[in-house]
Amino acid sequence: MDFDYFRSNDNNSANNNRQNLLSSGWRPFQRDFDWEHFQNIIFNDTQELAQRGINLVSFYADALARKDYAWWANIVNLASDYTRSEFQKFWNFITPDAQNPDYRYKDILSTETPIVQFVSRNSIPIDYVLNLLQEITVLRILRLLERPDIITQYYSERDFYFPVEKFISWERLDIINTVYAYWSKHDVWLQVDPYERGRRQYTLMSKDLAPLTNKATYDLAVMLSGYQSRVGKVQNQFPINSFPQEIQNFTDLVQQSILNQHQLAVVVHGEPGTGKTAWTQSVAKEILVPLGYVIFILDHDAITNFVPPSYLERICIIINEADNLAQDRASEVAQYNNKTEHILALLDGTLYQSVIDESGVQMKQRLVVLMTCNTTERLDPAMLRKGRVDLMCEFTKQFV
Structure with a gap:
């Protein structure tokens, strides 16, 4: 096997990639001398x-003292790879060193893009x-951050930087190896891996x-x-003001409870056509979205696999026709198709609020x-116990 052939191809590929970086605007990063850093080394790492x-002096002495070459050849040798390296x-x-991310940061949010759906x-x-x-x-946060203060890329044992004044978008940035970017105003690092x-x-x-996540997710809703x-x-x-007056009064109570409580569960019940589903959408649009809530509308199958995103x-969470989900577990029908436990877990907060993390800080996620x-009548009695459902209202007037 001709190993020189493969080595040559690797070198050609590296050279082509380096040329592509230079032609697309990347520039070699120059390490600047810093007196504070140098003094720190003098006092704390003197021996090294x-x-x-x-x-270093020994290498220069060896380069100048070769007897096999003329004196001028030895001087030229000072600039060779032998001493330069x-x-x-x-x-x-x-x-x-060039600035790198602080991996001790506690908040990390990552995504692969573009997202591909595999239907099977x-x-x-x-x-x-x-x-x-x-x-x-993530992409909305990047748009909010706009142009970073620094953009660096390490490739072929060299650091490169991209002039930030030439930055247009991340999609148009040529990336061969891992890229780092930093925004000093927000103290945010970005790592991009191709x-x-x-x-x-x-x-x-x-x-x-x-703060950035809240801005990026404003007015977002997810239907599962x-x-x-x-x-x-x-x-x-x-709109809420189009509902009967007693429903508007109940809505005012719900709004005040949302402002006062970290977790709130509301059940509205009544005959079909009384506006229950329309009311939940109105509360979501007019009350919760302005307060920064992300809306999740879950169908019966989504209940089983849904875990609220921790970021x-x-x-x-809006759950329609809950009486078909959280049926009384004592009934025979509920034994075959029942998701009561999953709804109870959401109401109890056992999926995200009942565990304190290692630092001793409890999650501050707000849930409605x-x-x-x-x-x-068909709801499991455990659903309506104190501490799970906070507010209930019966819709009696035909609305839709």
């Missing part, structure tokens, strides 16, 4: 500095939609991503309903659950 200095090592030691009997559409929501969130077929991984890192699942905006056909601070049903 002295040893590296002696080694040693000087570069010494220079890299006494100068600060074994795939779960809910996974695709939740991944799509995360992709939308994959095959043009796919990329975007990872945001910060001490606190919540089999293959019709989608991410968009919630719509309401009827969202405020979530509203709006449920509709035709009758409360």
Whole structure:
């Protein structure tokens, strides 16, 4: 096997990639001397500095003292790779490295893009939609951040930087290896990893991503309903002031409870056509969206596999026809098709609020659950116990 052939191809590929970087606007990163960094090395790593200095002088002495070459050839040899690489090592030691992300940041949000949906009997559409929501969130955050302060890329043992004044968009940036970017105003790092077929991984890192995440997810709604699942905006056909006065009074109570409580569960019940579903959409659009809540409308199948995304601070879950889901577990019908436990888990907060993390800080995620049903008689008694459902209202007037 001709190993020189493969080595030659690798070198050609590296050279082509380097030329592509240079032609697309990337420039070699120059390490600048910093007195503060150098003084830190002098006082805290004196022995290593002295040893590296002696080694460098030894290499220069060896380059100048070769007897097989003329004196002028030895001087020229000082600029050869033989000594240049040693000087570069010494220079890299006494100068600060290019800025890199602080991986100790607690808030990390990552996505692969573009998101691809694989439709099959074994795939779960809910996974695709939740991944799509995360992709939308990350890309919206990047648009909010706009132009970064620095953009760097390490390739072929060299650091490159992209002049930020020439930056247009991440899609148009030529990326061969891992790219880092930093926004000092928000103290946010971005890591971009290229994959095959043009796919990329975007990872945001910060001490606190919540303010940016809240802005990026404003007015977002997610419908999880089999293959019709989608991410968009919630719509309401009827404003709250078009409902009967007693419903408007109840809505005022719900609004005040949303402002006062971290977790709220509401059940509205009544005959079909009394406006229960329309009311939940109106509350979501007129009250919850302005407060920064992301709306999730779940059908019966989505209940089983849904876990509220942890990067969202405020979530509203709408469950229609809850009496067909959380049926009394003592009934025979409920034994065969019952999702009561999943709804109870959401109401109890056992999926996200009952566990305190290692740092001792409890999750501060705010949750509102709006449920509709035709009758409360079929609901499991555990649903209506104190501490699970906070407010109930019966809709009696035909509305739709």
